[in-house]
Amino acid sequence: MLQLGCTNESTRPDNFIRLAKNSGKSGQAVFEVDLSRVSSDGLAKPDASEPADWERTFHVHAETTPGVDWRELPPVQGSFWVVNNLLTFEPLFPLQAGINYHAVFESAKAGAIVATLRLEAPPAKRETIVNQVCPTANALPENLLKFYLHFSAPMSQGRAYSHIHLLNAQNEKIALPFLEVDEELWNPDGTRLTILIDPGRIKSGLLPREQDGPVLHQGHSYTLKIDATWPDANGAPLKHGFTKQFGVTAPDVEMPSPARWNLTTPEAGSTSPLTLDFPKPLDHALLQRLLWIEDAGKHSVEGQVHVRDAERQWAFTPEQPWTAGSYRVVVGTGLEDLAGNSVARPFEVDRVQRPDDAFIPSHVTLQFTIGN
Incomplete structure (x- = not known):
């Protein structure tokens, strides 16, 4: 036109x-x-x-x-x-x-x-939508650290925080719930935005928490609202707005423990997925980056990763059929849960207070075997 x-x-x-x-x-x-x-x-x-x-x-x-x-x-x-x-x-x-x-x-x-x-230029069509918001669960810990907003197409950047709101059960906006960084935390193609809940109101002993209290409170319900007026990279508003309602549970202070994960192995000759099931949800983005499979020669196995069951399951489907032999799941110790507790350390612990952190390995492994 x-x-x-x-x-x-x-x-x-x-x-x-x-x-x-x-x-x-x-x-x-x-x-x-x-x-x-x-x-x-x-x-x-x-x-x-x-x-x-x-x-x-x-x-x-x-x-x-x-x-x-x-x-x-x-x-x-x-x-x-x-x-x-x-x-x-x-x-x-x-x-x-x-x-x-x-x-x-x-x-x-x-x-x-x-x-x-x-x-x-003709008015851009309103086609972009919010694909999902992670975490996808409807019950989240009081010390939740971040949201990931996933869009179907690249978005405009620079004014994200004016289009995102956190509402309480009375539909009232909560003042300044997010850490509004100058350089917004977009992925390279502009389709995923990371929104951090103000860490100063999460970690105990910090002044913002002492003065204003935590953003989220156990037992309360909230709504994350994304305005339909937010323009995409072509200048068109979103096709429609998005809301995510969730309740708040007790703070999560436990580190993720790979030893407690349930590993299900596929059969040799198949392309069935290998799955890891977790006792609690883990960080959606980090699950796709800090977990991978290696064979006995420590070569990465190529395939596709899918995060399922409200971030409680990691599934890996190989490009080629599985062959019999020994494998290992490599877990980067920077992998976090929803509250920022990593495999290496709890979120609440100051690194300065833990000099032994220098000896924490960059990764741990889970061994498994696929039989004939």
Whole structure:
């Protein structure tokens, strides 16, 4: 869809120079000059008599360089033709939406007649949605550390916190529940945003918690609300808003323990998934990054990871059928639960107080065997 617009820069016969749809190329535009208006409006005819000469009489300049007068820029390249007193200029390359194009018609009598024209981008379609919010469970610990917001397409960035709200059971907004960092925590393609609940109101002994108390309270219910007005990367608002309702349970202060995980192995020759089931939900993003499978030669096994059962299960499906032999699950000790407790240390413990942390390994392993 092509939308045409204009702004007046100088007095000229109305609609003497205009933008029009290019009948030969869908979605593109051409410049038209109504030559029948030249004599009827008292303007002298231009000197040009052949189409090849029109470039001296009619030229277009794109306002593409900030701080540089458009008159100093070279004209847009293209081709001319005249049919039934209508001069048409077709740019060599399609015009860009949102850029001013200054079209100049050199009249021997009236001097330069300038029309400033532009293409307006059509309204972007409202197609982007919130795919999911993690954690996906509807019961979350009082010391919950973060949310992951997953979108179906890249989002606009820079004003995320104005579109995200935490409401109490009375539908009242909770003041400043999130740690609003200057550089928003997006993944590289702009489809996942990490929102941190203010850690200063989670960790015991810190001033924000002492003054304002925790953001979440055990036994209470809350709603995370995402506004439909939040624009995606194309400027279109979300197709619809999103809400996540959840209740709050007791604080979680226990470290995840791989020794307590339930490992289910597949059969050799199959591509059935290997699964790990956890006693409690773990961090959705870290489950996809800090768990992997290695064979007996310590080579990574290629495959797909799926996080299921409200982040209580990790499933790995290999690209090639399993072969009989020894394997191991490698667990990065930075893997966390929903409260930021990692395999290496509890969230509440200050690293300065634990000098022995330097001896914590970067990973631990779970051995398993696939039989014939």
